[in-house]
Amino acid sequence: MGKKIKSAANRAPRLSKAAKIDYATYLGVILAFAVVTVLGSQGMLTRSFQGQLVPICCYIVMAISLNLTVGVLGELSLGHAGFMSVGAFSGIVAAMSFQASIPSEPVRLVIALCVGAACAAVTGLIVGVPVLRLRGDYLAIVTLAFGEIIKELINCLIVGHDENGLHVIFNFDGSKTISDLGLTENGIEIIKGAQGATGTDTIASFTAGFILIMITLVIVLNLVRSRSGRAIMALRDNRIAAESVGINVTKYKLMAFVTSAALAGAAGALYGLNFSNLGASKFNFNTSILILVFVVLGGLGKIWGSIIAATVLTILPEALRGFEDYRMLVYAIVLILVMLATNSPQAKAVFSRSVGGVKGIFACKGNKAKGGAANG
Amino acid sequence: MKKFIALAMALVMCLALFAGCGQESNTEPSTPAESGTPESGTPAEGASFKFGVVGPLTGENAIYGNAVANGVQIAVEEINAAGGINGYQVEVSPQDDVSDGETSVNAYNNLMDWGMQVLIGPVTTGPAISVSTEVYNDRIFALTPSASSPDVVAGKDNMFQMCFSDPNQGSGAATYMGSNMPDAKVAVIYRNDDQYSQGIRDTFVAEAENQNLEVVYEGTFTVDTQADFSVQLTAAQSAGADVIFLPIYYQPASVILAQADAMGYEPTFFGVDGMDGILTMPNFDLSLAEGVMVLTPFSADATDEKTVNFVTEYNERFGETPNQFAADGYDCVYALKQAIEAAGCTPDMSYEDICTAMIEQFTSMTFDGLTGTGMTWSTAGEVSKLPLAVVIQDGVYVSAENAK
Structure with a gap:
């Protein structure tokens, strides 16, 4: 991830522009939420779109958090869905366990999201501590393996809850079933090994998704613009130079990586509580790559780009249902065209001319230069 | 400028590809895509019943979804040709879910936008559990041809199975x-x-x-x-x-x-x-x-008239011997027809009202189909029918009793 050190003179004016972009991002998300809520209350949204709102929120948070690792820290992570998985299943266990004792759904949702984030953060720490000390692309290899390991572990996991507390068994040899938990009559089966979490209470809501996005934005944008964030970016741009001025490499790398994992865990918990059935195989390598596609397409280091890319690419396959059997083909073609278009100077010029007026309000003229630097 | 030309060329080629796709799907009646267009086989006059099908039409489990969609299509066209249900035609729209829970819920919501009155599906188990919660909350009637886990129907009075459970x-x-x-x-x-x-x-x-x-x-x-x-x-x-x-x-x-x-x-x-x-x-x-x-539950070599007709028709249309999934899909439509006729439902009824009537009928009626005779449903939504052992001989199923 070799990047040239930018001169201090170049950096100083960019920060104020960055702040403008940050505020525009917050504003955009709030506006989008307001518009969707108003349209929804007027009954002007299709069922199909409303059903996708919570997954879109989850994918946005996933994309922003992965952007922190890939775009800001400059390390490639190929197992982001693994953290989502940890968050999803721990969140589901938390939400279902408190079903009897805490009747309020929003409170349970908040607890589930916090538990999901905490579990994913711990997992991120375990993965990150040894690996982030290494140089090169080791993180990519380890996270790739991590994603697969998590999937296998959750396949072995059988969890139930009754008035005596939580029952957990690891079914390594495949011979145990849910009846081995010894649940009492009132017990609920939460995770049934390979069958995944079945019968989950779907308590996730769009409002919760919106709040999660806002919290994610506050955390990530403040981290990136802080002293620590500058240290993280310095590591990305030139590790040797950063070390030479006394930046603690492992500390700052871990800071970004664990934050990213925790946010992914929270997104996973929200996702898991949106569907009554969830198997570990949902969070496979393809999902990790999908999130990476959101980040790359939106632009490395560009948070607003991740938000837009995640939204568009989640809606797109559904919007293309009119193409019937060819919809995934069309999806791929649209993806390629967007990649070509966003990298072509001509297309950029056309784009900036056509939306010049709008851009003038929110952003700045130097945006192109920033995009070039971040993509380089 | 070179890049711009390249981009333009790529665009043109893509458009050409789409054009090709479009023509292909029009000239090939065997693709399930064709059955997705509501006008296929249904005269547009007057109201009609809207049946939705959710299943994997693409991806690794596509054989199951396509078999169900094909079986449903044959049944619907037969019914429409014979005058429809209660005199009303039936429209059917199959939607792809790639056997994924999230996509399946999306497909289901898409069908709700379309105005679906009864759901046939989802075809595979995991997605069916995800969709069953939505089905229960929406009070729409659903009959899954092949999602066999007890979790699919457990605790949902309006979700029924056509296949025997795991x-x-x-x-x-x-x-x-x-x-x-x-x-x-x-x-x-x-x-x-x-x-x-x-x-x-x-x-x-x-x-x-x-x-x-x-x-x-x-x-x-x-x-x-x-x-x-x-x-x-x-x-x-x-x-x-x-x-x-x-x-x-x-x-x-x-x-x-x-x-x-x-x-x-x-x-x-x-x-x-x-x-x-x-x-x-x-x-x-x-x-x-x-x-x-x-x-x-289904053997394509059975000699009863219904099975023979279905197998011949399926062979003619899709060039292969139907499997159990196709038969389940076919049975689903006829079971719904029987229930709708007995309840006297009309397409202008809301799906909630149809659902109430269907639950009443399904828990009380007896249905004879390709995949069994004398089928009844428990209030839990599980069907009672006997599995049949078949042996593959010379590339076809033969009942184990008839096997050489």
Whole structure:
């Protein structure tokens, strides 16, 4: 991830522009939420779109958090869905366990999201501590393996809850079933090994998704613009130079990586509580790559780009249902065209001319230069 | 400028590709895409019933979804040609869910936007559980042709199954082996990251104990390791297994059959409904499947008039012998027809009202279809019908009793 050190003179004016972009991002998300809520209350949204709102929120948070690792820290992570998985299943266990004792759904949702984030953060720490000390692309290899390991572990996991507390068994040899938990009559089966979490209470809501996005934005944008964030970016741009001025490499790398994992865990918990059935195989390598596609397409280091890319690419396959059997083909073609278009100077010029007026309000003229630097 | 030209060229080529796609889907009546257009086979005059189908039309489980969609299409066109249900035509829209929970819910919501009144599906188990919650909350009636887990219908009074459930398949297979293959040494190879496979294995092993069957070996695999089974097969062989029970989908089963053949290992392979579809798998050497036993409620060699007509029609239209899934899809439409006629529903009724009437009818009626006669449904939504053992001979299913 070799990047040239930018001169201090170049950096100083960019920060104020960055702040403008940050505020525009917050504003955009709030506006989008307001518009969707108003349209929804007027009954002007299709069922199909409303059903996708919570997954879109989850994918946005996933994309922003992965952007922190890939775009800001400059390390490639190929197992982001693994953290989502940890968050999803721990969140589901938390939400279902408190079903009897805490009747309020929003409170349970908040607890589930916090538990999901905490579990994913711990997992991120375990993965990150040894690996982030290494140089090169080791993180990519380890996270790739991590994603697969998590999937296998959750396949072995059988969890139930009754008035005596939580029952957990690891079914390594495949011979145990849910009846081995010894649940009492009132017990609920939460995770049934390979069958995944079945019968989950779907308590996730769009409002919760919106709040999660806002919290994610506050955390990530403040981290990136802080002293620590500058240290993280310095590591990305030139590790040797950063070390030479006394930046603690492992500390700052871990800071970004664990934050990213925790946010992914929270997104996973929200996702898991949106569907009554969830198997570990949902969070496979393809999902990790999908999130990476959101980040790359939106632009490395560009948070607003991740938000837009995640939204568009989640809606797109559904919007293309009119193409019937060819919809995934069309999806791929649209993806390629967007990649070509966003990298072509001509297309950029056309784009900036056509939306010049709008851009003038929110952003700045130097945006192109920033995009070039971040993509380089 | 070069880049701009390249981009423009790419765009033109893509458009040309779309044009090609469009024409192809218009001239090829056998694609399920065609049945998706509401006007196919339905005169647009007056109101009509709207049936939605959700299943994997693409992806690794596409054979199941397409079979159901094809079976439904045949049934609907027959009904429409014969004057419809209560005099109203039926429209059907199949939607793809790639056998994924999230996409399945999206497909379901898409159908709700379309104005669906009854859902046929989802076809596979995991997505069906996800959708069943939505179905329950929306109060729309759903009849799944093939999602066999008890979790699909548990606690939802408006979700019904056309196939027998996983516990029935597992214990049914064990009972069949117990009475027809005494002293068999059984090996089980199953996919332990799949709800369907694990569910059947659990009930099979539990019932095998009661049947005095000896399970000598259990091998597992996951979706990532389904390209090679030499370890499991060697272990089964050295454990002395003469029957291998495969509660798995047909793709890994085809690999197992090929590898066992290459090893020279010839046990009796015994599959359940997931094995259905192996005969229509592209590039599969049918001789490998010779002698494989499958537990299915439907046998294409049955001689009753209904089955013969259906098989002939299916063969003519899609160029292959229908499997159990196609028959389940076909039965779903006729069961709905019978219930709608008995309840006297009309298309202008809301889906909630139709749902209430359907629940009443389904829990009280008796239905004769391709996949069984005298079927009844419990209030829990499970169907009562008997699984039938078939043997693959010369590339077709033959009832185990008729087998040579």
